[in-house]
Amino acid sequence: MGFWGIEVKPNNPYPYHADNVQGKLHITQATLGLGSSTEKSILQCSIGHKKPVFLCSLLPDKIESCPLNLEFDVDDLVSFSVLGSRSIHISGFFVADDEDDLRD
Amino acid sequence: MGFWGIEVKPNNPYPYHADNVQGKLHITQATLGLGSSTEKSILQCSIGHKKPVFLCSLLPDKIESCPLNLEFDVDDLVSFSVLGSRSIHISGFFVADDEDDLRD
Amino acid sequence: MGFWGIEVKPNNPYPYHADNVQGKLHITQATLGLGSSTEKSILQCSIGHKKPVFLCSLLPDKIESCPLNLEFDVDDLVSFSVLGSRSIHISGFFVADDEDDLRD
Amino acid sequence: MGFWGIEVKPNNPYPYHADNVQGKLHITQATLGLGSSTEKSILQCSIGHKKPVFLCSLLPDKIESCPLNLEFDVDDLVSFSVLGSRSIHISGFFVADDEDDLRD
Amino acid sequence: MGFWGIEVKPNNPYPYHADNVQGKLHITQATLGLGSSTEKSILQCSIGHKKPVFLCSLLPDKIESCPLNLEFDVDDLVSFSVLGSRSIHISGFFVADDEDDLRD
Numbered sequence: 001m002g003f004w005g006i007e008v009k010p011n012n013p014y015p016y017h018a019d020n021v022q023g024k025l026h027i028t029q030a031t032l033g034l035g036s037s038t039e040k041s042i043l044q045c046s047i048g049h050k051k052p053v054f055l056c057s058l059l060p061d062k063i064e065s066c067p068l069n070l071e072f073d074v075d076d077l078v079s080f081s082v083l084g085s086r087s088i089h090i091s092g093f094f095v096a097d098d099e100d101d102l103r104d
Numbered sequence: 105m106g107f108w109g110i111e112v113k114p115n116n117p118y119p120y121h122a123d124n125v126q127g128k129l130h131i132t133q134a135t136l137g138l139g140s141s142t143e144k145s146i147l148q149c150s151i152g153h154k155k156p157v158f159l160c161s162l163l164p165d166k167i168e169s170c171p172l173n174l175e176f177d178v179d180d181l182v183s184f185s186v187l188g189s190r191s192i193h194i195s196g197f198f199v200a201d202d203e204d205d206l207r208d
Numbered sequence: 209m210g211f212w213g214i215e216v217k218p219n220n221p222y223p224y225h226a227d228n229v230q231g232k233l234h235i236t237q238a239t240l241g242l243g244s245s246t247e248k249s250i251l252q253c254s255i256g257h258k259k260p261v262f263l264c265s266l267l268p269d270k271i272e273s274c275p276l277n278l279e280f281d282v283d284d285l286v287s288f289s290v291l292g293s294r295s296i297h298i299s300g301f302f303v304a305d306d307e308d309d310l311r312d
Numbered sequence: 313m314g315f316w317g318i319e320v321k322p323n324n325p326y327p328y329h330a331d332n333v334q335g336k337l338h339i340t341q342a343t344l345g346l347g348s349s350t351e352k353s354i355l356q357c358s359i360g361h362k363k364p365v366f367l368c369s370l371l372p373d374k375i376e377s378c379p380l381n382l383e384f385d386v387d388d389l390v391s392f393s394v395l396g397s398r399s400i401h402i403s404g405f406f407v408a409d410d411e412d413d414l415r416d
Numbered sequence: 417m418g419f420w421g422i423e424v425k426p427n428n429p430y431p432y433h434a435d436n437v438q439g440k441l442h443i444t445q446a447t448l449g450l451g452s453s454t455e456k457s458i459l460q461c462s463i464g465h466k467k468p469v470f471l472c473s474l475l476p477d478k479i480e481s482c483p484l485n486l487e488f489d490v491d492d493l494v495s496f497s498v499l500g501s502r503s504i505h506i507s508g509f510f511v512a513d514d515e516d517d518l519r520d
Contacts, residue, residue: 003461003486003494005469028485031458031470040168042135045107045195053109054135054193057168064456064473065482066169069132070107071197078107089470091461093487144272146239149211149299157213158239158297161272170273173236174211175301182211248376250343253315253403261317262343262401265376274377277340278315279405286315352480354447357419357507365421366447366505369480378481381444382419383509390419 005091006080007033008043013081016072023096025072030056032064033087041084045070048077055080058088068092109195110184111137112147117185120176127200129176134160136168137191145188149174152181159184162192172196213299214288215241216251221289224280231304233280238264240272241295249292253278256285263288266296276300317403318392319345320355325393328384335408337384342368344376345399353396357382360389367392370400380404421507422496423449424459429497432488439512441488446472448480449503457500461486464493471496474504484508 004025008014016025030043038060044052056066068090072078082088108129112118120129134147142164150156160170172194176182186192212233216222224233238251246268254260264274276298280286290296316337320326328337342355350372358364368378380402384390394400420441424430432441446459454476460468472482484506488494498504 002492003463003488005461005471007467007469026485026487029471031473033470040165045109047107051111053111053195054137055109055133055169055195057135059165059168061456061475061478062165063167063169063479064475065471065479067171067483067485069130069171069173069485070195071130071199072107076106091469091471091486095487144269149213151211155215157215157299158241159213159237159273159299161239163269163272166269167271167273171275173234173275173277174299175234175303176211180210248373253317255315259319261319261403262345263317263341263377263403265343267373267376270373271375271377275379277338277379277381278403279338279407280315284314352477357421359419363423365423365507366449367421367445367481367507369447371477371480374477375479375481379483381442381483381485382507383442383511384419388418 027092032058035086037085131174131196136162139190141189235300240266243294245293339404344370347398349397443486443508448474451502453501
């Protein structure tokens with residue numbers, strides 16, 4: 001297990017790779033990055049070439065954090081991207097498969 | 105397991121189908137879609153012909169995302185719909201039954 | 209398992225009954241009902257004749273939804289009620305006992 | 313299992329006792345009590361004589377509810393208290409140990 | 417198991433140590449500390465010398481609490497820090513490994 005976090009920048013989709021470690025990624029939080037724009041930033045997720053789905057919408061100086069609850073397997077091919085001019089930090093934790101076996 | 109997400113549009117209820125895969129759908133987030141209307145959009149869920157129940161109410165430029173925590177089986181017959189003029193994106197993840205067996 | 213939702217109306221407490229099905233009810237969300245009053249509505253829960261405890265407070269046009277995380281057994285005798293003039297929709301899902309056995 | 317809820321009043325810390333029942337208390341929600349003060353109320357938790365830690369800060373007419381996720385055992389010696397002039401209701405559910413065994 | 421909480425102060429990163437107890441720390445809440453500054457405070461987490469990732473952004477008098485959902489093992493080497501002039505209290509609970517075995 002371990003902390004996991006990335007910064008998703010505008011115009012720079014982040015494809016999720018599990019780095020050859022079998023396990024499950026839990027994404028649990030999104031927080032607006034630094035910047036002066038007061039326009040909202042939307043975090044979205046897409047699978048393959050499907051139309052992206054919005055995960056959360058962050059409003060500068062109003063609501064800058066949002067809890068999430070997503071789980072991904074190593075085999076999932078997803079990509080995170082941002083609509084808007086400020087980045088979004090997403091974080092959570094990774095549980096490797098053998099830990100999971102031990103746990104259950 | 106895999107990411108799951110749809111956009112529920114006004115006047116266009118979305119019936120949940122599990123596509124013949126036995127498993128459980130976890131719906132964990134709702135986010136307001138794009139648009140210029142400043143009126144709120146309400147996500148609701150109904151079973152059969154019962155009166156729909158509100159799941160969340162999203163307020164443009166105030167609160168545009170809401171965490172949810174719902175679980176559905178393949179046998180559940182539910183329908184999601186939106187009250188208001190802007191769509192609502194709902195997302196989460198699907199756990200197939202054999203994964204669930206492995207997990208527990 | 210199945211979706212569960214009700215509308216709790218002012219001046220009309222809702223006693224929880226499990227309808228003779230052994231299992232566990234998870235209540236995960238509360239959302240303000242329709243109406244023009246701008247005063248807050250408070251959802252409360254009471255056991256027997258004890259003083260009710262507030263579960264959430266919803267503010268029209270500010271915060272109209274609130275995540276909850278409550279679990280009830282068939283043997284629990286609780287009653288939900290609303291303080292204020294607008295109803296509150298509460299929702300979640302029911303897991304029957306044998307499903308639970310299968311799951312674990 | 314059963315619903316659990318208390319009202320923590322200003323100047324009146326609430327020590328948690330498990331009433332000799334072995335089990336685990338899940339505290340999942342905090343909601344501001346009634347009152348006319350517009351100053352914030354902060355819920356805090358302390359262990360023994362350690363400095364209290366803030367659990368949530370509730371702002372009248374802005375944010376009056378907050379989800380929590382805390383688990384306590386019968387052996388934990390904690391005390392809840394409120395900074396501010398309005399009380400805070402905290403709620404959740406209790407799972408007795410033998411239920412827990414049955415469940416898992 | 418037991419309650420866990422700390423206050424992370426500006427300019428004073430807090431490295432997480434598990435105090436030689438094997439187990440898992442669940443961090444579930446962040447709340448803004450006292451102070452008169454109206455500028456936001458951001459909680460961030462870093463692993464080793466990697467760039468920190470934002471966990472939540474708290475806005476005085478608007479949003480002063482934020483639910484989190486993070487799990488850490490004894491072997492994780494993480495450090496929490498604050499951007500801004502007011503401290504952030506983080507809290508949750510610790511589950512020792514043998515409890516976890518008993519539970520599952």
